[in-house]
Amino acid sequence: MDLLSLDNPVFRVYVIAASLAILKMIGHAFLTVYRMMHGHSGFLNPEDLRKTPLNPQPDAQQIAPNDYVERARRMHRNEGENTPLFLAAGLLFVAAAPPLWLAVVLLYGYVAMRLAHAYAYLSERDHEVRATFFTLGVVAIAVMSVYALAAALSH
Amino acid sequence: MDLLSLDNPVFRVYVIAASLAILKMIGHAFLTVYRMMHGHSGFLNPEDLRKTPLNPQPDAQQIAPNDYVERARRMHRNEGENTPLFLAAGLLFVAAAPPLWLAVVLLYGYVAMRLAHAYAYLSERDHEVRATFFTLGVVAIAVMSVYALAAALSH
């Protein structure tokens, strides 16, 4: 059987988890945009201070850092440090023909940990809470990578 | 037929769009490097202030932020928030066996929108113009992800 095909139940789990992870990261881009538009602040580019339909009352302060927007940007950046690795590690892992239960744990586990991480980050939970969910997500990526590495070396 | 093979016309469209998107993002890295070297400024590392062949006249101001270089870095960063998701979403989408016309629209459409986004960013067009091309690119990624998710769930 072709492992990288929807006929393979493990690949289906990968496609579901990967598409959810992609949509979540897109959500982070739009959270940042929403917070910029809502507060009319936290802009990055000088040209965004022009008077336009989306910015009817420009003000030089709009380009100053603003923690309401910066928090959304930090969340987005953290996602960008993890999710592209997850998307690739998941594919390598599927190609190594893992058991379905392990794929379910690691692939859905990553998505669940990133949802929990976003909740902890948005609600400003203690560093320990955020770091725990971050670490568990990274562990899922690392286990999948080591699994694929071992399979390729022993094939 | 194996969907993830050059024998599949949809996969060929993906390979063409994906390789162009990768080469474009590499171009952003080199635009940043060019602007740093051209203006001898916008450096990030203290060691870059040493006198070396590439920096014959070091000056502490070279490590201060410089908008000419920072604009190239913001463009690169924006690409990095989108293109890795595009590369993965495109692969999931191809594995879901979409019609060729839809693959052409979404895969080439993303590349076209990112070229337009780069033009708007470099030429400092109004926020609305840049945001429109950004949003259309993200929509292409989101549609491909939802298409793949639906195919995996209904398989």
Add this chain to the structure above:
Amino acid sequence: MDLLSLDNPVFRVYVIAASLAILKMIGHAFLTVYRMMHGHSGFLNPEDLRKTPLNPQPDAQQIAPNDYVERARRMHRNEGENTPLFLAAGLLFVAAAPPLWLAVVLLYGYVAMRLAHAYAYLSERDHEVRATFFTLGVVAIAVMSVYALAAALSH
């Protein structure tokens, strides 16, 4: 033969190089975390200034930029600008059925160049040294992308 399968020696080389590249980038995340925890500084979030088990003696200075931590963050960010492109370009390249020797050179070459880049960055070598390893890594990605693009266009 299915090219994207462990039965293909070129794909095995890709899986080995890609999993090592993923594990290396995870290492950069943990180097940043280690440096934050070790120096109790370089934090990014206001809530990280709370008194908790990991931060028994909070101090407002902990959220100020700190070059010991910022260097690890710059290394991580540089990795994030390159490794996701490598992971995708490598897959496109394998699907284009390259000769094994070229895959070995480009795929293992990228990993070797990124290890050398990390060494040059950590040990604060001159810009020219770091830039050379960076450029060679990018060239590997570009060659794989162009190879895949040419194969898709001529198929």
